[in-house]
Amino acid sequence: MAGAADESILWSAVDAYITDHLLPPDAAREAALAAAEAAGLPAINVSPAQGRMLTILARLVRARRILEIGTLAGYSTLFLAEGLERDGRIVTLEIDPAHAAVARANFDRAGIADRVDLRLGPAIASLPKILEEGIGPFDMIFIDADKPSNPDYLAFALKLSRPGTLIVSDNVVRGGRVLEQDSTDRSVQGTRALFDALAADPSLLSTAIQTVGAKGYDGFALTLVGG
Template identity: 45%
Template sequence: MSEREPAAPSNRYPAAAEWQTVDKYFTETLVGEDPTLVAARKSGGETTMPNAEVAANQGAFLGLLVKIAGAKRVLEFGTLAGYSTIWLARSVGESGHVVTLELEPQNVAVVEENFRAAGVAERVETIVGPATESAAQLISDSVEPFDFVFIDADKPSNPAYLAAALELTRSGAVIVIDNVVRNGAVVDGDSSDPRVQGVRSVVDAITANPDLDATALQAVGEKGWDGLIIARRR
């Protein structure tokens, strides 16, 4: 992750047995998660937020989006064990580059091993520190624009991450924001959960931005009931 998440409630929700079975079926038949990805997923238990990585079919979906968009430069907010990062890095190809922002040094020690095992270490740059500060430095450095951004860090900071993403991308770039359904709590405008309010605030920001086309998709599966926003810069 990139900033600290509030201690409660959990960022994952109970998943119905049927949802888990369906995810397992599609992962085994369509995704073909290889041993290095399996190891990276399991190593999430060594991070500061176990079981927070995307599901295998969701990782494959992110990879497909990168390929469909023709993205070669990817920015990720929130690394943890690097599971989603590996999907992204493999999808940009050998000539591509992924920058991932991670707060916790403990997690970086885990991801470095995972990136080496997956054969993507040379195309991934991990920046350690608060993501808002790291992104601000990238903006200050006038780095080459990114083609694809994946936001999967602390939810209260979603609006700040979106603002940074808009500074760091160009027309046609794709921005994906994870964990936006919150077990259905996203519809509760009076929620006291800062994660819910962070999602609602970023939805408002997207709605108010005439340069963004966006939709949201709910998902059920081994991670419970959640979903993501997919936006594209005009």
């Protein structure tokens, strides 16, 4: 166990090194984290380095429309907004009113409220409405909500995509527990079902990257629609 603890300390130290060297201080992002902590929100947001990866991915696909499933305090939304084209817009979905209130304040503080459409309610109920409104297709979709619903979120993401849409799914390694075929953890089973769905669709080009750092051992699945 001591070895695992030592690894965690090392991962966090390297994350701090990356952040210190490659991410200039940002008052809005730092305030967003402070507001989330003050409100007692769970510290399950992406790390700064992971957030910067979202920014880069959004810029690579030249995203004008981004869909985020799972807002929390809006920390990842701030990074996604940095990657938007000038006339771009983000639709982000959050089930918890308290989380949404913190996120809205963070968007106001960061000056991006006019570019973010935050929708309150269960994502599984919001997604059909977005589909009916015809505001897609989205250029990038970030899935980071309750993991048992991952297969459902993917199904809607595909309906809201176009050839070339990038879908990013967070927390797909789960400390290695994704290997546990007989797990009773619904988050593990939802993640495994996501992998099965990605593998079964020949129109998708998918991979996953394992990550270590301040957030522990986890990973992202990256999917290119029409790949």
